Amino acid sequence: MTKNRIKEVALTHFxxxxxxGSSLSAIATEVGIKKQSIYTHFKGKDELFLEVLSDVFVNELKFVTNYIDSHANYSVEKFLFNFLLQYSKRYEDNDNTKFWLRMSFFPPFHLYGQVMKYVYETLDKMEALFVPIMEKAIFEAKVNPSIGAERATAAFMGILDGVFVEMLYGGPQRLVKRIDASWYLYWQGLSKE
Structure with a gap:
């Protein structure tokens, strides 16, 4: 119980x-234990951080798979656009997503390799989850087949990257502007209409 509580509080701080900017002392105080008690569960701040990181990346993939499962009846256009909107809302409401994005762009220097391994594995898995959706859209003649499912998915991931940047740097108005413009051009190029 205490180990999980330490990770929950650490997630918020990270x-x-x-x-x-996060200290084990502040985390321990919020949990209601002494700093030394953290060492009962973790060797140090790096181990705590990496465990939280691993959990967060698993949770982000769960969000994506849950979204895919629960929105399977949407048209591909609505499905993809709504995903961008859901992710922007998730960023506002969810420490997992805030941590995920912050660490994807600003990993601790001494843990850079370990963090980026998680980042790229997660992004690759996300992309792989979207390829079958594009393949289905092409099969159903909703998307221009000459683009190809993998290229269409890679371009969508590029839009998602831009949305992530605006979440971190731009604020809500710039984020809406980025989503609207990027989506419009993406869909115009992708759709058969």
Missing amino acids: AKDGYE
């Missing part, structure tokens, strides 16, 4: 303050 999401808000980053690795460098």
Whole structure:
């Protein structure tokens, strides 16, 4: 129980303050234990951080798979556009997503390789989840087949990257503008209409 509570509190601190701005003392105080008690469960801040990181990346993939499962009846246009909107809402409401994005763009220098391994594995898995959706859209003649499912998915991931950047840097108005413009051009190029 205490180990999970430490990870929950650490997630909030890492999401808000980053690795460098988070202290084990502050985490322990919020949990209601002494700093030394953290070492009963973790060797140190790096191990705690990496466990939280692993959990967060698993949760982000669960969000994507749950979204895919629960929106399977949407048209491909609505499905993809709504996904962008859902992710922007998720960023506002969810420490997992805040942490995920913060660490994807600003990993601790000494853990860079380990963090980026998680980032690229997660993005690759996300992309792989969207390829069958594009293949289905091509089969159903909803998307221009000459583009190809993998290229269409890679371009969508590029839009998602731009949305992630605006989530971190731009604020809500810039985010809406980025989603609207990027989506419009993407869909115009992708659709058969």
